[in-house]
Amino acid sequence: MKDIENGTKLAIIDMGSNSIRLLLGTFTNGEWHNEPKTLWTTRLGKRTTEGLLSDESISASLTALGEIKSVIEAYGATAVHGFATSAVREAPNGQEFMVEAAKVCPMEWSILSGDEEAIWGFKGALVDQLPSGKHYATIDIGGGSTELALGSKDGVYWSKSYPVGAVRFQHISEDGPQRVWEETQFMWDPMPIKGEFDEFVAIGGTATSLAAIDLGLTEYDGTKVQHHKMTRERVEGLVMDLRYMSREERLEVPGLPAGRADIIVVGAEILTSFMDAYEVPHVFVSDKDGMEALQQELL
Known part of the structure; x- marks a missing residue:
């Protein structure tokens, strides 16, 4: 095209x-x-x-x-x-x-390969911020895998795809609190940041749903989710609130899509594991991801 x-x-x-x-x-x-x-x-x-x-x-x-x-x-x-x-x-x-x-x-x-998925997510989420010249990292928690990417306006220079996802790890989460965290905490590879670092950005359904819940959105609005700040403490708080709810109770939570009610805790626990491993105090959520990157590629 x-x-x-x-x-x-x-x-x-x-x-x-x-x-x-x-x-x-x-x-x-x-x-x-x-x-x-x-x-x-x-x-x-x-x-x-x-x-x-x-x-x-x-x-x-x-x-x-x-x-x-x-x-x-x-x-x-x-x-x-x-x-x-x-x-x-x-x-x-x-x-x-x-x-x-x-x-x-x-x-x-x-x-897409895992690396391609990570790179597309990075480009789509950060297209408006990369001109700053600073370095950014993205985490994309999906249903079957989680992708990390690190880069700047010059491109992505490190990426990694892990076989960890909210659907894939659902059975592990059902074994009890902290099981997903325990399974994933020591798998994250060192992140070789090469320049002045700015932000960690979270993309994908887990991140956008957590932001929507935190904002209390009765109807999803990507413009409000975009750049929403989620602290480590707040993510953990949502995990504790949601874990012990029944499915019926979760369906009443503003911002939580019905199709994600049974896996939101799993995804959030993957996010807390990531944040602890890299000592990340907060992430900024992006509604934009690989879909927007593909649009730009077509240009």
Whole structure:
């Protein structure tokens, strides 16, 4: 996609381990003007004992993609790009799923490596801050994996993808408080910061949901979530509040999506482990991520 014309409408689909997300945007006067992201919870990350994408998750995802196709057509997007992350890249039938996905919802698609996922997330989250010349780090806690990236306006010079996610570690969290923290605390690699450092930025559904809960949002608003500051103490407080709630009680919590009610504690415990390992007192949450990075790549 080159020489994008004024008025071009674009759809980007992110097929993750917990949900499939859709970003719609129109290119006007040299920049993208985006609609709020929408998502469908399909749990691609809950695979069979053989590591395959399950029939149930495939069916739910293809149904969601059928609905997404209708939304895209109603919006009038003339280009559709999709990418898949850990659930699909790790599954032996991941490629087969993507072929079927593109039949249901025609798109140009790719399966991102862990490093690509980390780099795209970094670029999308920090596009407005990188001109400062300072160095930043991102953490992207997904359903199946967690990506870290470190870099500056000159690019990402260190990244790492860990097989740790809110869906993947759900059974560990059910073993009791601190189990996820104990499993992950000593796995984080040293972060080789090479210049003047500014902020740690958290992206992905865990981070944005925690921010929405902290803000008490009855309806998700990415503009309010963007740059919201979450301290280590506050994240731990939310973990303690949410862990001992029933699912019904969690569904009443403002800001907590129904599709994340059973895994929000897991994701938050991964975040506290990261913050403790690197002695991070707070993170800033970004509503922008790899989807926005793909938009910029297309330019």
